[in-house]
Amino acid sequence: MVHGALGGVAGAGAVEIARLGGLWRVTRPWHPGLRPFLRSYVGYWEAVTSPYRARLVPTGHATLLINLAEPFSQVRRLGVPGGDSGRIGSLVVGVEDRPAICVHPGGQEAIRVEFTPLGAYRLFGLPMSELTNLAIEIEDVLGPAAGFLVERLASTRDWAARFDLLDAALLARLDFGPEPTPEVTHAWHLLTGSAGAIPIARIAAEVGWSQGYLTRRFTQQVGLPPKASARVLRFRRAVALLNRGTTSLTEISTICGFYDQAHLNRDFRAIAGTTPGQMVAARRVEGAVALSPSADSSKTRSTAGR
Template identity: 70%
Template sequence: MPLLHVGRNLTPRQPVEIARIGNRYRVTRPWHPGLRPFVRGYAGYAESEVTPYQVRLIPSGRAVLVISLAEPFTQVRRLGAAGPGSGRIGSLVTGLESAPAVCEHPGGQEAIRVEFTPLGAYRLFAMPMAELTNRVVELADVLGPGTGELVERLATTDDWTARFDLLDAALLARIDGGPDPAPEVGQAWRLLADSCGAVPIARLADEVGWSQKHLIRRFTEQVGLTPKLSARVLRFHRAVELLGRGAGTPAEIAALCGFYDQAHLNREFRALGDTTPGRLAAARRVEGALTL
């Protein structure tokens, strides 16, 4: 389905809120009710001055769409992966991740960033999510005809309320026509997400009435990661959030999140974030990324 096909009439809703954080303006408003089951974050942002930057991206259990309205990224590079990275890239899509990446930008950025649940992304992108796992892909390569026109219209629209209305309409039309995930996969994902990765795979299979082998195959296709790796990422993400809020010491958070001990927590932070709990707790968070 072309991205600009609009299947429902939308009226402008409440105005946006703009906050200044350092040299960046962050623009938000509650996202459309029709997007609530599928979206976990939705914000625009613009730099008040041109400042090159490099940030660390870490696994979160979410897929991400970034619409670049000004300068493109210099590159996005997966740590530990072969190859030079994405190279110069503007609007992009990332699937679920199980390894950290480094994102570089020359400054002067203006963009909209939307975070999706894996099954929301499956409906939006209408493709096996495993094909996007640990990848950074040009938006047009995923969403197809009309992508460039939509990005241009968003970039030439100065009013953020109008921008969000336009993007809402495009996303809703695309999701309305997207594939339905298997109910069993949806149930398994909810059990994992609600427990922050604490439900064993054998119990997931029992709950949904599938064999473990069949669950792993269908889940990986529609979510992007295996159930076991999804649980690992969700547990890590919860620990990151708790550390960021100062909700306890690393040892306390290790116990809260179901790690064997603090040493286990430390190993997971190295494997999934290429950092330590202490460094991550001190990092500045910028739109899902970390300035370490």
């Protein structure tokens, strides 16, 4: 197990290692050249090795997970035919609007990077619509060089050096990736700035496109249509308010633009496969919600796709 060394490199800042629950987390300030494209960048390993099952809840971002030790036994997307990855190591996860169940045998050590959808579009170099609600082996998205990078990261004995290697690989991809169109970029900023509350017709009018054309181009570059993206953004705002613990579900429904509390509950079931109350009470693991042995029931599977 690599416990890493404190330190860093010129211009990158110091590496910080801290225990958070059952994980040791490793962070340092993001490289300035990557900062516009990132939403999270963290290394971690288990403080106590133990098997776990967790529900991956949509974040509105795309994820790159570099697995440095034991692979996942399974990543299974709920409500998606053929959405079972089987055994999988390092992976790319596209933008999601439904949950997944991941199963790990224990002994996980990884680097998890979350990108904005448009940042992922540029860094991955392919339409984000090809990755929606999928977990795909890293080499199938980023090519054979990604496999060599994973091997180098796993064999490196220092976390600062690991981050340097990954930073360099990501920065190199920026030189070759496609630029999002200005209209889609503006539409995304309007949608995120309102946390999904702005009408899609208003966005289309502001960027000067028809709704149909906006939907096609937006879906290609973001991964979800504008309406589905807005739904995930409202969900994420509701989760943030729930985590504060100071606002009632009725108030959250109104603030986030749900018709009523029943509408909020339906979207939580569809997007996260759980209720607001269950999600707040659940123990968190890195990027996911831990499950009890009975949490992945047939009832959860049937409601997740609605």
